[in-house]
Amino acid sequence: MRWTxxxxxxxxxxxxxxxxxxxxxxxxxxxxxxxxxxxxxxLYLDDHLERFFHSATLMRxxxxxxxxxxxxxxxxxxxxxxxxxxxxxxxxxxxxxxxAYTPATPNLIIQQQPVVFxxxxxxxxxxxxxxxxxxxxLPQAKSINYLMGVWMQEEVKNKGADDVLYYQNGIISxxxxxxxxMITHEDILVTPVHNILHGVTRKHILQIAKNHFEIEERDISxxxxxxxxxxxxxxxxxxxxxxxxIDKNIIDGGIPGSCTALLFKEFRAFDEKESLx
Numbered sequence: 598m599r600w601t602x603x604x605x606x607x608x609x610x611x612x613x614x615x616x617x618x619x620x621x622x623x624x625x626x627x628x629x630x631x632x633x634x635x636x637x638x639x640l641y642l643d644d645h646l647e648r649f650f651h652s653a654t655l656m657r658x659x660x661x662x663x664x665x666x667x668x669x670x671x672x673x674x675x676x677x678x679x680x681x682x683x684x685x686x687x688x689x690x691x692x693x694x695x696x697a698y699t700p701a702t703p704n705l706i707i708q709q710q711p712v713v714f715x716x717x718x719x720x721x722x723x724x725x726x727x728x729x730x731x732x733x734x735l736p737q738a739k740s741i742n743y744l745m746g747v748w749m750q751e752e753v754k755n756k757g758a759d760d761v762l763y764y765q766n767g768i769i770s771x772x773x774x775x776x777x778x779m780i781t782h783e784d785i786l787v788t789p790v791h792n793i794l795h796g797v798t799r800k801h802i803l804q805i806a807k808n809h810f811e812i813e814e815r816d817i818s819x820x821x822x823x824x825x826x827x828x829x830x831x832x833x834x835x836x837x838x839x840x841x842x843i844d845k846n847i848i849d850g851g852i853p854g855s856c857t858a859l860l861f862k863e864f865r866a867f868d869e870k871e872s873l874x
Contacts, residue, residue, distance in 0.1 A: 600677045602670055604661065607677065614702050626700065627690040627741040628652040633712060633831055635681045635872040637675050642668065644797040648739060649687055652715045658689055658703050672713035674709055684712035684834065688741065720838040723841030723853050724759040728819060732765045735791045746773025751837025762843065766817045775832040779817060779825035780856045790814035798831040827854035837861045854859055
């Protein structure tokens with residue numbers, strides 16, 4: 598049996614339900630955040646809660662608990678479920694709207710489930726991406742609206758790719774669930790800064806990379822990305838994965854690069870250190 602937090606109590610996961618009048622169902626309105634646990638310890642929890650409350654503010658939703666209260670609930674959930682290696686998802690919905698349009702008192706759901714990470718061979722193989730002209734609404738909010746990413750899955754599969762990269766007016770932004778980086782031929786680490794969700798893993802990669810590379814957070818064109826020395830993505834569950842092809846353009850021979858490998862090694866060490874705090 599697995600436990601879930603729903604509003605003000607722990608309930609069995611299969612009994613955790615919300616009503617059909619919630620704006621999350623009626624209009625796809627809500628936010629969430631997601632983080633990992635290792636050995637029953639939440640990783641980067643302060644970063645994720647800070648982003649969760651920032652998203653709530655941007656979406657004009659008021660969480661029913663304060664940050665310290667959420668931490669206590671999460672600790673209890675981890676203890677009750679005892680899933681040492683897991684993912685925890687905090688969802689805040691638009692609430693039961695009287696007119697199916699106006700936000701109301703949000704529903705808060707905290708779920709925990711086992712998490713699956715990419716296998717080592719996925720790192721060695723690298724990812725193939727296609728691009729799509731699209732800009733997420735309110736990109737700095739981690740909303741539950743993944744309409745385009747879900748809709749694009751069939752095209753991604755049909756083109757033999759692994760994921761889709763969004764761009765607008767020739768400038769890239771992000772993947773549906775990941776940030777993107779490139780290494781230039783001058784060994785400068787570059788990542789988009791505008792119109793993106795600022796990922797927690799992205800934050801720590803930039804922190805680590807300062808010891809090895811000059812860093813630029815700026816606009817990147819699709820054409821510049823095609824010609825990069827190396828490209829990789831980051832996310833909570835993927836951690837870091839190299840990209841070897843974008844729109845049939847092969848990145849540096851189609852082999853994961855040494856700079857990406859260095860950063861991945863350093864990030865794994867950083868991750869391990871965080872779990873021992």
